[in-house]
Amino acid sequence: QKEVEQDPGPLSVPEGAIVSLNCTYSNSAFQYFMWYRQYSRKGPELLMYTYSSGNKEDGRFTAQVDKSSKYISLFIRDSQPSDSATYLCAMSAGGNQGGKLIFGQGTELSVKP
Amino acid sequence: GAVVSQHPSRVICKSGTSVKIECRSLDFQATTMFWYRQFPKQSLMLMATSNEGSKATYEQGVEKDKFLINHASLTLSTLTVTSAHPEDSSFYICSASGRGPGYGYTFGSGTRLTVV
Numbered sequence: 001q002k003e004v005e006q007d008p009g010p011l012s013v014p015e016g017a018i019v020s021l022n023c024t025y026s027n028s029a030f031q032y033f034m035w036y037r038q039y040s041r042k043g044p045e046l047l048m049y050t051y052s053s054g055n056k057e058d059g060r061f062t063a064q065v066d067k068s069s070k071y072i073s074l075f076i077r078d079s080q081p082s083d084s085a086t087y088l089c090a091m092s093a094g095g096n097q098g099g100k101l102i103f104g105q106g107t108e109l110s111v112k113p
Numbered sequence: 114g115a116v117v118s119q120h121p122s123r124v125i126c127k128s129g130t131s132v133k134i135e136c137r138s139l140d141f142q143a144t145t146m147f148w149y150r151q152f153p154k155q156s157l158m159l160m161a162t163s164n165e166g167s168k169a170t171y172e173q174g175v176e177k178d179k180f181l182i183n184h185a186s187l188t189l190s191t192l193t194v195t196s197a198h199p200e201d202s203s204f205y206i207c208s209a210s211g212r213g214p215g216y217g218y219t220f221g222s223g224t225r226l227t228v229v
Contacts, residue, residue, distance in 0.1 A: 006156075008154075034218070041204070041223065042222055043117075043119070043222045043223045044157070044206070044220045046218070046219070046220075088156060088157070100162065101159070101208070101218060103156045103157045104156060105156045106154075106155075106156050108154070
């Protein structure tokens with residue numbers, strides 16, 4: 001069993017739809033949870049960062065962490081064609097300044113105009 | 114915000130030669146740098162972790178004599194792929210983590226290595 005599981009998709013939605021991306025994990029020591037967006041042949045770009053359980057909102061993006069269920073989500077409201085990319089969840093047990101990041105497989109998202 | 118510069122963005126080399134990839138933190142001191150490898154449509158696979166001034170820690174299955182990592186300063190880490198072979202062709206990405214809150218992990222833009 002992988003430490004972090006993420007549905008690879010691909011996921012295709014119409015413009016304006018609400019997108020839900022999810023990851024599950026098995027290591028209860030994870031405390032730091034991140035979502036990255038990666039465009040083709042580029043490095044990942046940090047979208048959201050959450051410590052422990054709870055919700056965090058930033059514009060059209062909302063990240064949720066449920067440590068009791070070992071489940072994290074990223075919601076994208078009013079999705080745009082420019083949101084088309086691969087979304088990677090990542091998590092760490094050792095803090096955001098040096099702990100090793102474990103990535104999910106990434107979900108490929110396509111937003112159709 | 115924190116910026117990590119990675120060069121070159123793309124390189125083609127012949128089998129048997131060595132290639133060096135640079136990763137620089139431009140506006141912060143990177144106490145820890147990470148090197149990843151990514152195959153098409155797959156996630157990032159951590160190769161090694163390096164702390165400034167000390168030897169890199171390699172993940173299981175990664176040949177340390179083939180993938181030489183140097184982290185000589187707080188702003189620069191290099192990955193050298195020695196005696197490259199076609200199976201080393203991949204997308205290599207560095208990430209840097211700095212001191213103090215808020216920096217987290219910042220990724221470089223990646224290097225596409227093709228060995229012919």
